Amino acid sequence: MGASLNEIKQRIVSTKKTSQITRAMQMVSASKLTKSEANSNSFQIYATKVRELVTHITASLPDNVLSTLSEPDADEINYKSMLIHRPVKRTAYIVITSDGGLVGGYNSAILKQVMTILDEDHQSPDEYVMLAIGGTGADFFKARGINVAYELRHLSDQPSFEEVRKIVSLTTSMFQNEVFDELYVCYNHHVNSLTSQFRVERMLPITDINHDEAIEYEQEYIFEPSKEVILKQLLPQYAESLIYGAIVDAKTAEHAAGMTAMKTATDNAKTIIDDLTISYNRARQSAITQEITEIVGGAAALE
Template sequence: MPNLKEVRNRITSVNSTKQITSAMKMVAAAKLKRAQDAITQMRPYAEKLSEILGNVSASLDVSENAYAEEREVKKVLIVGVTSNRGLCGSFNAQINKKIDKFIKNELKDVHVDVVTVGKKAQDYFRKQQLLLEEGGSIPQESNDIFDNLEFGVVSELAEKIMDAFLNGEYDKVYIGYNQFKNAATQVSTIEQFLPVVTPETDEASSEYIFEPNKKDILDEMIPKSLKTQLFKAILDSNASEHGARMTAMHQATENATDLLKELKLSYNKARQAAITKEILEITSGAEALAAD
């Protein structure tokens, strides 16, 4: 039979944990609402812009769109997007493992560098010795992006990646992130960022009329579309993080509630046994006195 004091201490400890996980769940839910609104508003615009860019790029040659240049793949850059903090279930592990598997299966014969947005990716790929070396044109990590998640901040990182591609430092660039579906579902996704993916047919491109001229529009639209694509991926990951954390904390709170029920039942049984033992001792003592 467990000691009453030990059970009481465990009940106190679990109850404190339950209060913490419940509070974290509410905080995550509040952050999720804002993050979900942000990605819901951004996604249609980003997808339409990418569709237009793909259709237009199909009719352009390399001189008009250097971002679509196909080369022999010798060096690849992967942008791994995770969170800075844990306590969100398998959110970080699933995208890190997916990127790792993608590198080993699809990119095993090429040189791969990884830049990270999120400390969990940085920690993981540092152990795998895949992090981009410090001191280059692209930062090794951009973990502070989540401290001020705005388009302008993400644009700076996107510009450095785009410049590295144009300069021939990398032949392909991928983005690995968790795509937000709902609070309970996040889909680990790896998308090609550069070169620009063009559709198989260019029928849609003939529908566009360029005003005032093609060059000015493309010089503005192509970089903006790529920056928007990266920004959307990071917004997706941000919303997914809060959804995963809310779900994890909800499950932890329920587990703590179930454990409290078991502990209280165990405590009541132990207390009842202790009371019964005391009654028996009193009764035995009384009978012994009466016998004397």
């Protein structure tokens, strides 16, 4: 019985240490979530304004604006192609996951949905191109023989524009060179600290510009050097805002999932400690009762 008491006591001590770790990780994730939500809200102001400007300018240009835009130099990206629809021969997917675990079902929910899309919408691997942000997704696809054209690991908790600029430049170049004909971003959208929703959003070609939303200004502005040149500068920023916004949103959902997972682990540890404490007290009471019985029995034998 003494060994049993020792074993239970050691399990209580180890579980308490584990709960302290999970509680600390919960607090860290909560802090990251607060910062990420603030960054996401601030970024939405910028993204909304860029979309408003692009919508207004494209709505005010002639219908043949795409043909009038000047052709880019050899080392420049032809941004006007970002607005052009063409027959879809190959589709690209940017899949955003975390680099590690301890985030509950965050990664599995994304990867399960992506695999369903690939199975239902494509007949062979030649019909799609995979790009992975996050080590979990990259390793998952490689393990299943799916070629990953580009992977980005170890993205910071609060990603900056510079960190995602390379993948934006890469995807727009691949789109222009007709490596693929449309681009989707797959990620978990942050709803609140307890809920996230899987999303698949088309980023290229840019299709969500609704000219009916164009704002009519009381005073017409003078654009220098011209609307066409300004649009050429705005389109890449708009593409950046779409992809960067999805990454920030996904990171926010990741931090929320991590916080929830660690809270669940801490609560479970407390339940285990309570159960072990009851078991320890019962075992200790049983041991004391047995000792008393042995003492009484020995005293009676001496009489």
